[in-house]
Amino acid sequence: MLLASAHLIALQELAAEEAAGHATHSLAEDDSQEHIYRELExxxxxxxxxxRAYQLSYAGREALDLMRAMHAENLLPTIDRxxxxxxxLGSDILAALHAATLKKGQVGPVTVDMLRARGFTKQVQDTLEKRQLTCLNRYGxxxxxFAEHHRPRLEIYGDLANAIRHMHPGYAQKPAAQMTAEQLALMEAMNLLAWSIPEGDxxxxxxxxxxxxxxxxxxxxxxxxxxxxEPLLQVLAELxxxxxxxxxxxxxASLQLLGYVDADEKLSAAGYxxxxxxxxxxxxxxxxxxxxxITEPExxxxxxxxxxxxxxxxxxxxxxHRVLVNRMVKRYRALEGRRGRTLRERTPLKRQAVALLEQVKEHDEWFNTNWDLEELLVGLEAFDLLRAEMEGRNMGYRLTFTGQKIVEEQEGNTRDISATAVKALTIAETHLGVPAQWWIEQAREEELIGTGGITASGRFxxxxxxxxxxxxxxTREEAELLEQLPDTEGESCGFGSNSREGLDxxxxxxxxxxxxARGFIDRLVDCQMIRTEAGQLLxxxxxxxxxxxxxxxxxxxxxLAAIRQVGxxxxxxxKVRMQPHQWxxxxxxxxxxxxxxxEMLHVARMGQYVGEATLTEAGLDLLAVQELIDKEYSVAAKRP
Structure with a gap:
């Protein structure tokens, strides 16, 4: 949805015509405001x-009533001022409102100014933590x-279609040199295009x-x-x-002229x-x-x-451990001569690893100071990138199909891929899919976005x-952070945004x-953080x-899953009770x-997931979290 001051003035004019007894407001053929009325329609x-005549709709009257009520409470000036x-209202403002809603009405630090300027906020005293919070008021x-309940209609004429065909595919400041401001406004009004937060860069x-x-x-x-x-799309669906x-x-004939149907009266690529x-x-x-x-060491x-x-x-x-230590030593020796060239080469962990490589003579000690092999293995198993299996009497590891594909993708360009960067791409698939600007910058740094939009790596x-x-x-650190999740991401507000950040x-x-990335928290576009349903149960x-x-x-x-199945x-x-013969x-x-x-049973008992002969409530909760994650990502059927 898009509502600028010109749209609000047009709505007021329609209301004035109606009050004067005129059923409609007619436009001249060369009226410069025609595109405004078109966007409203x-x-x-x-x-x-x-x-070429327009009249106020019920939704338009509702929007005007809201504006007048806000003026009556001195939240906004009159429309003509x-x-x-x-x-x-626009894609960025609506995304800010949506993020605050997910945080139970609390507004994030990045979007406070934009929402306050539109009269959408109020100050609330948090008596528990003894602080002032900025929250959505009833108008926000x-x-x-209002935006949720009024979905725009899709209707693209020839001139706009031609402009869209030649536009840049996204993640840029300007879609195309020849695309007009009116065409951009039409696309945003139809929810085809969204601008990044906070500045719409x-x-x-x-x-x-x-x-x-x-x-x-x-x-x-x-x-x-x-x-x-939409009528054309319905015909295509019938076909x-x-x-x-x-x-x-x-x-x-019409569908063939448009290119949606081929000569054999079958759907073309454009039709699909x-x-x-x-x-x-x-x-x-x-x-x-x-x-x-996924991290570079992984x-x-x-x-x-x-x-x-x-x-x-x-x-x-x-x-x-032996082979990985040698690989990492070789890699970090190569970094010594080019520290600071890129963001990912000047992070505190890399600076520490390069510095310690000269100080610590034992390479095993150097590796263990910086990384934990067990943690790396668990992190990869969490995304089904490798699987443990028996090699004779020892446990070995094999890559899954997905793990193999990552090795191929990263060949010659090993790098971290952050959740921040990836969600800059995937958020477009969601409701009010507006990315934060620092997400886009991170995606560029990790080569998921290039000059032509999303790269092959980004799509992968x-x-x-x-x-x-x-x-x-x-891990323990992740568990502690999940338990004591802060309200916001902190002063830097965005991964990698502060090159002088500390190691911690x-x-x-x-x-x-x-x-x-595992689905336990959401970091919102306004820099706030929330636990997901799975994260709360976990x-x-x-x-x-x-x-x-x-x-x-x-x-x-x-x-734990095996115990539940047997007990x-x-x-x-x-609780799930186990008989001696069932182990x-x-x-x-x-x-x-x-x-x-x-060994794993001993760990489960230490973690209070398993008692002497029972699967405890905590163990059942853990399995319930896995079921939630499977349901959300629709992967239960894919599991071996």
Whole structure:
């Protein structure tokens, strides 16, 4: 939705005409405000009376009433005194309202000024923490609800279609030199385009905008009248569902002229892209942003395993440690001569690792000071990038298909991929998909966005974010951060935004990256943070295991799942009881060797997930979290 001062003035003029007894407001052929009325009509705020007359709709009257009420409470000046071309509502403002709603009305530090300037905020005293909070007032909530309830109509004429065909595909400051401000406003009004927060420095195509862009780029264009609208999409859907026999010859000819149907009366590539747009108009768009994260050392470990497997060498932890240490020493010696060249080469962890390489003579000691092999393995298992399996009497590791693809993608360019960068791409697929500017900058740094928009790497990791399997994993630092999750990301407000941040701050940031990538927290576009449903349940489940180095690992969850499958559930007690003879079957189902199963069972008891002969309530909660994650990412059927 888009409402600028010109739109509000036009609504006021329509109301004045109505009050004067005129049914409609007619425009001259050369009226410079025609595009304003067109945008209002597409958003359902005005009604077109052909050929060139408009009248106020019910929704338009509702919008005016809200504005008048805000003026009566001195939250805004009268409409005629608003600044020229002032954006009252737009994609960025609505995203700020949505983020505050997710935080129970609390406004984040990045969006306080923009929402306060529009009269959407109030000050609330937090008596528990003894501080003042900025929250949405009833008008902020009312405008959020207004935008939710009034969906714009999709209708693209030839001139706009031609402009869209030649525009830049997103993540840039200007779509195209030849695209006019009026065309940009039309796209935003139809929810095809959104501007980044906080300053609108970059635009992105929404999921609907991307589908429309794809359809028009693949020949869906005509210089005549409408190139794409909802009635046309309905006809295309009829063709896809029932075949060309249900369409008239005129309808077939029109679709062929537009390029949506080929000579054989079958859907073309443009037709399939248009059907995706139709599907997006018909279904609910996801609320939550999916993302993905992997660190450079994790990539090096994947590469190490891949090389060892190709050379038919053992992949147990001892062998992995030896080879990985040598790889990391070689890599960081190469960094010594080029420190500070890029953001990812001047992080505190890299600076420390390079400095210690000269000071510490024992390479094993140097590696263990900076990294933890067990933590790296668990982090990779959490995204199903590798799997543990028995190699004779020892536990070895093998890459999954996804892990192999990451090794191939990162070959010759090993680097961190942060959840912050990936969600700059995937947020476009969500409701009110507006990215923060610092997310976009991070994505550029990690080469997920280039001069031509999203790169091949960006599409690869965005696809992983949506489709990779997630297994529960949590380090102690992550568990503590999840339990005591702060309201906001802090002063830097964005990963990597402060090159002088300390080592502890970098580790904290990466813990947040992992928590978000696994689906336990959401870092909102206004810099606030919230736990997801899975994160809230996980916080409760892990409370008795905070003393463990790794309170949750995928292997631990496998053991708990095997116990639940074998044992007997007592609903009232919320426990699963095990008989002595059932432990052997649980071991078999876990896929672990005898010693590994006993070791993991010991860890589960230390974490209070398992009693002497029971799976506890905490253990059941942990399995419930895994079920939530599986349901959200629709991957249960993919599990082995």
């Amino acid at each position: 597409l958003q359902g705020l005005a009604l077109l009376q052909p050929p 608003l600044e020229h071309n002032w954006r009252f 909530e009312a405008w959020r609800d 970059n635009y992105v195509l929404t999921a609907l905008g991307q589908a429309v862009y794809d359809a028009l780029r693949k020949e869906g264009y005509s210089p005549l009248d409408v190139a794409l609208d 896809a569902d029932k075949g060309s026999s249900v369409l008239t010859p005129e309808q077939i 892209a248009a059907l995706k747009a139709y599907s997006l108009l018909q279904k609910e768009v996801p609320e939550k942003t999916r993302t993905f994260a 990539v090096e470990l994947l590469t190490t395993i891949d090389h060892l497997v190709q050379e038919h060498k053992p992949t147990n932890k001892e062998a992995l 990791y965005a696809n992983l974010a949506n489709h990779c399997i997630r297994r529960l994993a949590l 701050e970098e580790k904290r940031n990466w813990a947040l990256e992992k928590l978000e 916080t409760r489940a892990v409370s008795g295991a905070m003393h463990l180095g790794h309170p949750i690992t995928p292997t631990l969850v496998r053991v 007997t559930l007592y609903v009232k007690e919320r 052997e079957e649980a071991e078999r189902l876990s896929g672990l060797g005898e010693s590994e199963f006993r």
